[in-house]
Amino acid sequence: MSSLESLPIRDDLRGKTPYGAPQKTVPVALNVNENTHPIPEVVARDIVTALASAVLGANRYPDREFSALRDSLAGYLGHGLSRDNIWAANGSNEVLQQALQAFGGPGRTLLGFAPTYSMYSLLASGTGTTWLAAERDAEYELSPATAAAAVAKAQPDIVFLCSPNNPTGTPLALDTIKAVYDATDGIVVVDEAYVEFAPHDIPSALTLLPGRERLLVSRTMSKAFAFAGIRVGYLAADPAVTDALRLVRLPYHLSALTQAAATAALAHSDAMLAMVDDIRVQRDRITAGLTQLGFHAYRSHSNFVLFGGVENPHALFEALLERGILIRDIGLPGQLRVTAGTEAETTAFLDAMAAIGSKP
CATH class of the missing domain: 3.40.640.10 (Type I PLP-dependent aspartate aminotransferase-like (Major domain))
Known part of the structure; x- marks a missing residue:
């Protein structure tokens, strides 16, 4: 079987990697900024x-x-x-x-x-x-x-x-x-x-x-x-x-x-956007909760929160994953990103963060 390197691919594409985030089956997936609320x-x-x-x-x-x-x-x-x-x-x-x-x-x-x-x-x-x-x-x-x-x-x-x-x-x-x-x-x-x-x-x-x-x-x-x-x-x-x-x-x-x-x-745009109000609440819960735990939550107008002050992002990512919670390591030093999910998902994330702390 041939390899990518052996194909006559464009020179400017050699060495590139495709876009992608980890795809794992977990109880709480908060890694790709999806709206985790079901369609009404x-x-x-x-x-x-x-x-x-x-x-x-x-x-x-x-x-x-x-x-x-x-x-x-x-x-x-x-x-x-x-x-x-x-x-x-x-x-x-x-x-x-x-x-x-x-x-x-x-x-x-x-x-x-x-x-x-x-x-x-x-x-x-x-x-x-x-x-x-x-x-x-x-x-x-x-x-x-x-x-x-x-x-x-x-x-x-x-x-x-x-x-x-x-x-x-x-x-x-x-x-x-x-x-x-x-x-x-x-x-x-x-x-x-x-x-x-x-x-x-x-x-x-x-x-x-x-x-x-x-x-x-x-x-x-x-x-x-x-x-x-x-x-x-x-x-x-x-x-x-x-x-x-x-x-x-x-x-x-x-x-x-x-x-x-x-x-x-x-x-049905009104019904669909009703979910947005709850997501804003969960985002603000995450910001407040992470701040209380000593992390630095950056200002966000989206459905996710980037937070810093993480001593070992990979270790914290893995510790959360062991608890069935998937967030995103985006490669910024000392920082991770989490999507605002449902109330139950947000609670699960914040409870896990409180249990793990910044030093898993």
Whole structure:
């Protein structure tokens, strides 16, 4: 059997490792920022009904323009958006990949602010785009001055801003987004995968879209809508951007089943988002509990908490795993990340942390 090294793979892919997190069957899985709350039964029934109807026409290709889904997404987002402003794909990773296929590529650069979502550099590599990593301020914050200075120095073709940031949970002020946009003639993508978990009074980057034709705001249904297994991501932008993405998408890239399930779920957005309120409570419980135990919990507007002050992250990770609790070691020295789950899952995590302490 041949090995990867023996294949004529692209030179820029040699030595790379694929994205991935540990996949283990445990009672409490809090490692990949999933919404651990089940989809409400009334919503699930409507989704199943929509899927059954879609299956009857599965012998035909799906709507290439996924018009009904785009209408539903525009209605959910509001802000005066219409289907012309909306694009969707199989998870926000594919949305971001298509943005790089359209606006990046060989000879072009993508700037992000590390530490940030590890898929950004992998998507850059996969599309032949050069990845540039700029530094953040203390506590993983990102001020307008710091961000604009990095953009002015690097002059990238594309900037990715994660708001709130993954893996740190750090919120991003609109002033920082505006400063970045004004500092470049390139594309600016604001990744709001976790934005629904922010406080209600925090404005979205969607408010910045009017008059900014180079601004793209990416979202996902994986997190707040508990749709991680369905794979639906989307973005809002100037209609010219969606025209650009049509040039690189695969034909019929969103299946009829995906479109049906997502449209049905969006019809119940209030019920789906009711879960978010409880997740915010659990996130804040984790922050308070870890602080009480002597750890440093970083400011988070997401559904997870990054915490430092861990003497031996690997040992603590393994000690929790022995108790049936899986969290995430993201490779930051002295730090680990935990997803906010249900009340019972959060209690299990905090009880285990109290029993183990920082020195397992």
